Amino acid sequence: MAGGLLNNYYDVVAVILFCIGFTTLFLNRNLVKKIIGLNIVDTSVYLFLAAKGYITGRAAPVIKDGVASAEAYINPIPAGLILTGIVISVSVTAFSLALILNLYKKYETLDLDEILRLAAAAKEDE
Amino acid sequence: MPFVRNFLLFSILLPMLCGVVSLSLKPGAARRLTLVAFAANIAMSAALLAHIMSAGEGFVYKMGAFPAPFGNEMYAGTLETLMALVFSAIMLMSVIGGREDVERDVIARKQSFFYLMSSFLLAAMLSIIYTNDLFTGYVFIEIITLTACSIIALKEGGKPLAATMSYLIMSLVGSALLLLAIAVIYSITGHLLVPDLSRSIDALMQSGDYYIPLVVATGLMTAGVGIKCALFPFHSWLPDAHAHATTSASSILSGLIIKCYLLLLVKVYARVFTLETVASLGVGPVLVVFGVAGLVFGSVTAIRQRDVKQMLSYSTVSQVGYICIAIGLGSRAGMAAACFHIIAHAAAKSMLFTAAGGLIRASGRKKSYDALRGAARRDPASAAAFICGSLAMVGIPLFSGFVSKLYTSAASVGTRFESSAILSVVVVSTVLNAMCYFPVVACILAKARDAGGEEPSAEAVASKRAEALETGAASDCAEPRRQGARAYAPVGHKPSYVVTLAAFIIINLGLGIISQPVLALIEKGI
Numbered sequence: 001m002a003g004g005l006l007n008n009y010y011d012v013v014a015v016i017l018f019c020i021g022f023t024t025l026f027l028n029r030n031l032v033k034k035i036i037g038l039n040i041v042d043t044s045v046y047l048f049l050a051a052k053g054y055i056t057g058r059a060a061p062v063i064k065d066g067v068a069s070a071e072a073y074i075n076p077i078p079a080g081l082i083l084t085g086i087v088i089s090v091s092v093t094a095f096s097l098a099l100i101l102n103l104y105k106k107y108e109t110l111d112l113d114e115i116l117r118l119a120a121a122a123k124e125d126e
Numbered sequence: 127m128p129f130v131r132n133f134l135l136f137s138i139l140l141p142m143l144c145g146v147v148s149l150s151l152k153p154g155a156a157r158r159l160t161l162v163a164f165a166a167n168i169a170m171s172a173a174l175l176a177h178i179m180s181a182g183e184g185f186v187y188k189m190g191a192f193p194a195p196f197g198n199e200m201y202a203g204t205l206e207t208l209m210a211l212v213f214s215a216i217m218l219m220s221v222i223g224g225r226e227d228v229e230r231d232v233i234a235r236k237q238s239f240f241y242l243m244s245s246f247l248l249a250a251m252l253s254i255i256y257t258n259d260l261f262t263g264y265v266f267i268e269i270i271t272l273t274a275c276s277i278i279a280l281k282e283g284g285k286p287l288a289a290t291m292s293y294l295i296m297s298l299v300g301s302a303l304l305l306l307a308i309a310v311i312y313s314i315t316g317h318l319l320v321p322d323l324s325r326s327i328d329a330l331m332q333s334g335d336y337y338i339p340l341v342v343a344t345g346l347m348t349a350g351v352g353i354k355c356a357l358f359p360f361h362s363w364l365p366d367a368h369a370h371a372t373t374s375a376s377s378i379l380s381g382l383i384i385k386c387y388l389l390l391l392v393k394v395y396a397r398v399f400t401l402e403t404v405a406s407l408g409v410g411p412v413l414v415v416f417g418v419a420g421l422v423f424g425s426v427t428a429i430r431q432r433d434v435k436q437m438l439s440y441s442t443v444s445q446v447g448y449i450c451i452a453i454g455l456g457s458r459a460g461m462a463a464a465c466f467h468i469i470a471h472a473a474a475k476s477m478l479f480t481a482a483g484g485l486i487r488a489s490g491r492k493k494s495y496d497a498l499r500g501a502a503r504r505d506p507a508s509a510a511a512f513i514c515g516s517l518a519m520v521g522i523p524l525f526s527g528f529v530s531k532l533y534t535s536a537a538s539v540g541t542r543f544e545s546s547a548i549l550s551v552v553v554v555s556t557v558l559n560a561m562c563y564f565p566v567v568a569c570i571l572a573k574a575r576d577a578g579g580e581e582p583s584a585e586a587v588a589s590k591r592a593e594a595l596e597t598g599a600a601s602d603c604a605e606p607r608r609q610g611a612r613a614y615a616p617v618g619h620k621p622s623y624v625v626t627l628a629a630f631i632i633i634n635l636g637l638g639i640i641s642q643p644v645l646a647l648i649e650k651g652i
Contacts (some may be wrong), residue, residue: 018306026299033190034295041302045309052313078312081261088268092298095272099279099291106284112291119288 009089017044029098032112035093042089046082053078130177133170134187135200137210138252145245153237154619157225160241164218164248173473175647178204186258193277199258199319205465205651208644209255209389212469213382215633216476217248220381223626224374224481226487231281231372240374243277258320258590260308260398263390267304267354271297273566274383278371289366295437296353296363303350323398331403336441344399344407351391355384358420358451361443368442369435373483376435380442381476385468388449392461395453396652405456405542413454414543418551420447425558426536433493434482434566438475440517441562444469448555451535451548458652459537465648466533469635470518470526477630478515484508484627485570488617495566500574504616508572516563519558520633531556532643 005012017040053075061076100110106126107115144163149155178184184203191197228240246269247540253266275297312318314336317325328337356364368380395404403408424444431437443546449471452464488505489497502509502532518525531552538548637644 018302022299022302025295025302031291037300038302042305045302045305047314048306049309052309065127077318081309081312084261088265090613092268092272092312095358099275099294101288102279103287105293106287112295115288116292119285122284 008051011048014044014048014051016063017041017047029111029113031096031103031115034112035096035100038096039089039093044087047087049078049082049085128177130173131185131187131202133174134200134256136299136649137167137170137174137214138249138256139145140170141252142243145242145249148241148245150236151238151578153229153234153241153378154236156241157221160221160245161218163245163258164214166220167248167252168211168218171207171214174202175204175207175211178202178207179647187256191414194319195324198262200256201258201320202256203651206255208647208651209248209465209469212472213251213255213386214248216381216472217244217378219626219629220374220377220480222478222622223630224372224377224483225620225623227483229371234280236280240280240372242276243273243280244374244378245271247383248279248289251382254386254390260318260320260323262305264301264308267387267390268301270383271301271354274379277375277378278367279524280375281370281372282371285366286370289370290344293363293367296360300350300353300360304347307343307346307350310339312345314339314343316626317543320393320397324400325475329401333408336592341358341407344404344409347394348381348391348409348413351387352416352450355387355446356443357446358416358423358443361420361424361446364443365439368439369433373479373486376438376483377476377479380471380479383470384442384446387450388446388453388468392453392464392652396458396461401456401458401461410456410542413450417450417454418446420444420450421551421555422447423472425555425562428562429558432495434495434498434568435479435493438478439480441559442471442475444555444558445519448534450549452530452537455534455537455543455548457541457615458649459533460541461528461652462645462649463537463650465534466528466641466645469537469644470530470634473526473630473633473637473638474515474518475636477511477627478519480630481508481511481627484619485512493567498566498569499572501570503574505619507619507624507627511631512570514565514631514634518557518638520559520563524635526634526641529638529641529645557563604642614647618643 021037021040021042021044025034025041028034029046030038055074059075060074061073061079103115104110107118109115109118140163141160148159184201184206187200187202188194189198189200221241228237232240250266250269250273254263254270254603257263257266271294275290278286278293280286308318310325314330315323317323317326327340330340339474353360359477363540364384368376371379395401395409398418421444424440424442424447426441428437431440445467449464449467452467454460455463481652484505485498485501485508486493486507492498514525518527521527521531535545535549535552540543572629
């Protein structure tokens with residue numbers, strides 16, 4: 001068991017990072033910290049995928065010195081997934097930050113519970 | 127390859143293209159372009175459905191004709207094309223039906239954005255319906271997250287913004303779980319395409335390797351979808367998000383968007399894991415338990431609401447629970463019943479939100495039951511649609527809700543669950559639904575308090591308030607009463623609005639009366 005954990009230390013670190021980020025995203029009341037938590041979560045999944053795609057002793061999948069055999073290179077698909085994931089994570093982060101900025105202008109706080117309380121207490125704007 | 131098969135790709139690309147173009151147009155032109163694109167989508171989906179029915183089986187569409195391990199695949203069977211047809215039609219009707227509210231709720235400069243968002247939502251939902259690749263599914267789920275959040279935030283005011291934020295956070299939590307689930311599944315199977323995944327998961331189950339990671343991945347995926355479609359106890363974001371959006375957005379969010387996540391769950395269970403594997407992984411009972419809890423909690427909270435849009439939103443929570451019960455039964459019949467209820471609830475709930483929008487407009491833009499008193503006299507068309515929707519949600523025979531209740535009960539026979547338990551849940555939900563909807567129907571049918579149309583005298587108002595206080599009613603009752611006493615003039619409608627409501631009613635009745643062909647298509651497709 002312990003040996004397995006030691007061998008797969010990338011996975012262990014990825015899971016620990018995921019838990020840290022997930023707890024922050026889920027439980028922290030500060031909106032900016034929530035978004036930081038989201039980025040940690042995404043990064044941990046990328047680490048997990050990258051570790052799964054790596055094969056010891058092989059090179060990055062860019063053809064070098066005319067070696068075309070697949071045996072010489074690592075699995076390129078996780079890298080492709082990570083690139084797509086990074087694009088998604090950037091756009092989600094940008095959108096969230098824009099939303100947070102608007103909320104801060106309106107309520108002058110970054111505390112989500114406080115914002116929800118203020119919004120619920122506000123007079124019906126219909 | 128017959129040319130008609132390309133409609134699959136066109137029906138995704140067309141709304142995307144039209145969304146981008148509509149951003150550079152004036153709101154009126156953007157609306158017309160969007161409506162034309164949605165109508166074209168309906169025609170293309172119908173042509174595709176006709177093609178598949180005549181061919182007798184579905185087909186795999188390879189993007190750019192690259193073969194499987196390199197290219198991206200989409201699969202169109204009867205289930206997918208039927209859903210695409212229904213989703214395009216309801217999208218079109220929701221956008222037409224909420225037009226006046228969009229013009230009022232969204233400032234003129236941003237109205238083109240509304241049409242951009244609705245086009246993108248349709249494109250992303252169709253992609254999730256058709257895709258055969260889990261990671262593509264994840265990408266489009268994130269696109270839906272962003273566009274659905276922006277479509278809520280388009281409405282002016284602090285409440286929509288705050289609701290958007292809590293929706294966004296919960297959606298991101300769900301996405302994170304889904305992404306991890308997909309990563310785990312990829313790491314143990316090495317595949318992302320559904321047919322390959324299905325084969326290697328079958329092999330894993332037979333050899334017994336990686337059993338625990340498989341259970342974990344299934345759990346993560348179910349939890350992720352559960353959060354994103356507001357399954358109890360992750361429903362806290364839904365009522366605010368759906369109730370504070372503009373009318374069209376509410377009907378799209380409540381009717382379609384949560385359904386496309388549930389549809390993805392059905393597809394993953396039926397195609398990737400196969401139903402036998404899902405049964406042995408033990409997800410079914412969990413879904414049924416949370417479904418029952420959500421159904422009861424959602425309905426009971428809906429009964430206590432005094433705001434029509436909040437009531438409709440809590441009712442969505444209970445209906446999601448209902449669909450999850452049908453999925454959790456774990457049989458093919460259960461999946462078919464879930465898919466039928468996805469269609470039935472999409473049609474009924476979008477109609478209810480559209481009609482509620484009309485009634486609210488006729489009641490001085492107030493959403494409380496008191497303000498809606500007598501709305502049927504001011505706006506008979508919307509009231510007729512609202513009553514039809516209520517009957518469909520309660521499950522009166524001849525309406526769509528009855529058929530899905532019938533099939534869910536029938537599907538529970540022969541599963542590991544007691545049919546009598548499922549049957550009693552269905553009965554309880556019918557009673558609770560009636561208790562949610564009939565007070566509103568009674569309110570809109572009732573006579574308005576001041577038949578003469580004059581402002582009541584100050585004494586009358588004062589005595590009414592005193593009476594309200596005396597009878598022990600809470601002070602929040604007094605204010606709506608005063609407002610409810612004002613007379614609102616009958617409203618006129620654009621012909622397009624009345625036609626849309628008529629089409630909604632026809633769809634709901636049609637689903638209830640000729641349910642057999644629809645169900646046959648669903649069962650064939652699963």
